[in-house]
Amino acid sequence: MQRAALIPQAWAAWQRFWFAGPSPVALDGVRAAVGVALLVVYGPLGDDLGRLYGPHGWAPPAAAVADLGEAAWWSPLDGATSVALAAARWGLLAAGALLTVGVASRAASIAAWLGHLAFMHRAPLATYGVDYALASLLFVLALAPTGRILALWPSARPYGDWGRACLRAIQVQWAVAFLFAGFSKLRGDAWWHGWAVWDAMAHADFAPAPGADLLARSPILVNLLTYGALVVELGYPVGVWTRLRRAWVLAALALHLGIALTLDLWAFSFVMAAGHLAFWPAKRSPGPSQDAQPLGDAEQSAGRPTGA
Incomplete structure (x- = not known):
């Protein structure tokens, strides 16, 4: 009988994880932050649009094929004229503005996801972490119910069970991303020996990074800092599910602030911080189909009441 009960117990635990988690109001915080990120990433392109994505720019489609072979991606922007590139960029900026103010969020998320992928696939040699993080968040937002709060015209419709599942999807993505980021660092001698932060700050692409002189005098x-970054990235995927969630989220935000200040990777750090908003404590939903009130101290135990 005990073995027979394992399957329904596991199914009940699965249901609780996806549909009886925290209130999904954080989805709208992520949505607004992603909208701002799109404006920040695509807004300043200006004259560089043709250089980055034009058929005769720095990385034409043939260069990607020569470098990546069969791994090169097809994009509807391959060979696009300057007018088409400008139209695609303005479309992305419009979608970012709509996401920021919470208007037509679902349609804006879908349009932004498709447009962002088109630019990524057009210039795969120019993509880096911020592009992949944005694509991941936009994919979930394209499926998620948003626009309930932090919106110009808030919708009165509840988030529902699907909203909680979408929030969980972002949380799982970010926990797994941090876990693999930590594991990948363990493959480098600089992280084991404790000087990886210095290597990054002294790199020609970033030098002279702010604070490099201080670090040069203080091994x-x-x-x-090196081992602290490892602790955050390896501990976050576990600690963020515990009662210390708030502390781990703050530690992750501090890590990304440090990356932004020292390596000037502001867009990347901002998008990663947007994903961490999915973990910011809110009152726990008592069960499926019951949206809890936002804000307040987290109720970490599913069996504890969330209050009136």
Whole structure:
């Protein structure tokens, strides 16, 4: 009988994880932040649009094929004229503005996801972490119910069970991303020996990074920052599901702030911070189909009441 009960118990636990989690109001925080990120990433392109994505720019489609072979991606923007590129960019900016103010969020998310992928696939040699993070968030937002709060004209419709599942999807993505980021660092000697932060700050692409002079005189500080980053990235995927969720979220935000300040990767850090908003504590939903009220201290135990 005990073995026979394992399957329904596992199914009940699965249901609780996806549909009886925290209130999904954080989805709208993520949505607004992603909208701002699109404006920040695509807004300043201007004259560089043709250089990055034009058929005769720095990385024409043939260059991607030569470098990546069969791994090169097809894009509807391959060979696009300057007018078509400008139209695609303005479409993305419009979608970003709509996401920021919470108007037509579902349609804006779908349009932004497709447009962002088109630009990514057009210039795969120019993509990096911020592009993949944005694509991941936009995919979930394209499926998620948003526009309930932090919106110009808030919708009165509840988030429902699907909203909680979408929030969980972002949480799982970010936890897994941090886990693999930590594991990948363990493959490098610089992280084991404690000088990886110095290597990054002294790299020609970033030098002279702010604070590099201080770190050059303090190897112990270099060790602390290096091992501290490892602790955050390896501990976050576990700690963020515990009662210490708030502390782990703050630690992750501090890590990305440090990356932005020292390596000037502001867009990447901002998008990663947007994903962490999905973990920001809110009152826990008592069960499926019951949206809890936002804000307040987290109720970490599913069996505890969330209050009136």
